[in-house]
Amino acid sequence: MDFNQNFFEIFQLPVAFDLDLEDLASRYRQLQSGVHPDKFVIATEYEKRLSLQWATQINSAYDTLRSDLARAIYLLELNELHIEENPQLAPDFLMAQIELREELDEIGKGDGSLSKLEAFRKEVDQHLDEYRSEFASAYPDDMPAAEIAVYKLQFLGKLRDNADKLEEKLLDY
Numbered sequence: 139m140d141f142n143q144n145f146f147e148i149f150q151l152p153v154a155f156d157l158d159l160e161d162l163a164s165r166y167r168q169l170q171s172g173v174h175p176d177k178f179v180i181a182t183e184y185e186k187r188l189s190l191q192w193a194t195q196i197n198s199a200y201d202t203l204r205s206d207l208a209r210a211i212y213l214l215e216l217n218e219l220h221i222e223e224n225p226q227l228a229p230d231f232l233m234a235q236i237e238l239r240e241e242l243d244e245i246g247k248g249d250g251s252l253s254k255l256e257a258f259r260k261e262v263d264q265h266l267d268e269y270r271s272e273f274a275s276a277y278p279d280d281m282p283a284a285e286i287a288v289y290k291l292q293f294l295g296k297l298r299d300n301a302d303k304l305e306e307k308l309l310d311y
Contacts, residue, residue: 141191144216145199155213155274159204166200207291210273214288219281225289235293238262242297246304255308259301266294 146153149165171177173192178185202208211221238261245254269290276283 141195145202145212148196148199149203151203153213153216155206155210155270155277157203157209162200162203166196169196206270207288207295210270210277210284210288210291213277214281214285217278217281219285221285221288221292225286227286227289231290231293235297238297239300242301242304246307252305252308255301255305259298259305262294262298262301266291266298269294 140147144153149162149169151157151162151165170193173189173196175186175189175193178189181189202212214221238258242258245251245258248254269287273284273287273291276287278284
């Protein structure tokens with residue numbers, strides 16, 4: 139096994155945004171079964187350490203590739219593009235984000251209606267689908283557009299996480 143392989147190579151997958159997640163999970167289980175530390179109980183210390191390193195590498199690769207956002211960021215990094223802390227985004231996109239955050243705040247402060255929250259999450263999910271499609275269309279031919287799509291996915295992903303947390307709060311989880 140080669141620790142210099144990228145995450146796609148580890149799973150013998152093409153470097154692409156669109157992945158079959160069931161196939162990825164199957165490949166993950168197969169790889170993990172071969173390097174799991176339990177299989178190296180009577181091995182040398184070197185072999186035990188190597189199996190642990192491989193198990194860790196496989197876990198990291200799997201966690202990255204199974205998440206749309208993490209996979210998109212990783213693809214940018216493979217192309218030597220690194221995400222900025224404060225990207226320059228279109229003012230209309232930023233205003234839409236402010237409006238969505240205010241809407242979520244109002245749902246949380248209001249009557250705590252789960253139906254309003256569900257409608258909100260559905261709207262956010264539609265935007266997420268749109269930005270995933272934007273990334274998939276742009277990558278790898280238009281890297282600046284792919285980068286912008288990642289920033290949009292980050293914004294909406296955080297908003298979706300906040301909506302999930304609000305749901306837990308409303309349901310007293």
